[in-house]
Amino acid sequence: MYKVKLLNKISEEGLKYFNDQYNIDMDAENEDVVLVRSAPMHEYPFGDNLKAIARAGAGVNNIPLDKASEKGIVVFNTPGANANAVKELTLCALFLSSRKLLEGYEWINEQTGDVAKIAEKGKNQFVGPEIDGKKLGVFGLGAIGVNVANAATKLGMEVYGYDPYMSVSAAWGMSKWVNNAQTIDNLFSQSDYITLHAPSNKETKGIINKETIASMKDGVVILNFARGDLVVSEDIVEAVASGKVSKYVTDFADEVLLNKRNIIVFPHLGASTPESEDNCAKMAVKQVKDYIENGNIVNSVNFPAVSEPRKSKYRICIIHKNVPNMLARFATMLAEENLNIENMVNKAKGDYAYTLIDTNDDLVESIEKEIEGMDQVINVRVLK
Secondary structure, three states, X not given: OEEEEEOOOOOHHHHOOOOOOEEEOOOOOOOOEEEEOOOOOOOOOOOOOOOEEEEOOOOOOOOOHHHHHHOOOEEEOOOOOOHHHHHHHHHHHHHHHHHOHHHHHHHHOOOOOOHHHHHHHHHHHHOOOOOOOOXXXXXXOXXXXXXXXXXXXXXXXXXXXXXXXXXXHHHHHOOOOOEEOOXXXXXXXXXXXXXXXXXXXXXXOOOEOHHHHHOOOOOEEEEEOOOHHHEOHXXXXXXXXHOOEEEEEEOOOOOXXXXXXXXXXXXXXXXXXXXXXXXXXXXXXXXXXXXXXXXOEOOEOOOOOEOOOOOOOEEEEEEEEOOOOHHHHHHHHHHHOOOOOOEEEEEEEOOEEEEEEEEOOOOOOOHHHHHHOOOOEEEEEEEO
């Protein structure tokens, strides 16, 4: 029986994919699996039994990846499961940032008397441009960015995209009408609207700052539905106040941004749809089950993707450091035990590697401990 601990409420549509091998409990101890959405885990105690953490969502800023990797705990996310929800909110923000709809709504609700007459007389103060024919720059072309870019072309926008790490699958899904910006400078300098859909890392953190804003068109609109720290809040407030940036719309609350004219802040609503929550939960549970039961890793943020069909009697799953000669050592140890290898797969990601070894020969009871005792090996599981 595997213990599954929930740190947040997880959609039942996903949890029902667990079978009777799994016990789901928000108060579980010595758990094998953790399912989480936004709960902070940087101070979370990782028990010896913990094998996997699944984030029902794309971002993993709330999970200490280095700590998890050191202990051989595989961290999964669910890229693309909430893509449509975030795409729709981004499109909503495009219109809100152009047509002054929120300002008009607030103004008319403050009026008294013949409001129909007042509305006709005062509506000119809420004139805003159409997005048709305008240039949209999409920074980050993962599942969400591609969806936004494709939708914007259908709305008549001239769309430019930039992502030096774009995946093959994302490229296949992108419309031929999306232009390659070539460089981030080109993207920023020519766009009327800029929408951010990149992860937060060393290269992207603070990418919208005083210097990059200065290179943009006067009156540019910036939308941030990716991560709050991609934008330097103090710099964007200054740029909006000066009129350099006409509107800033973000899904990430920051007290610096609140109650500022032409800054619209949402309370992290990007994935807040029942469809998105269901999709994220389903993907998270399926990925965890495949890892626990078959040793396969799909959509891990800290270990390499390795997915092989189970055809043998035993599967040995080894998480280890990415150093030379490990495969030869594994093969030698198995040969010494007179065990034949039916299939061996090894992949690396950064400092860590993952090896699957399939065999039909009966394993001696000590083999798991022998491999785990090898230098540079972090943990081992034998699946039957």
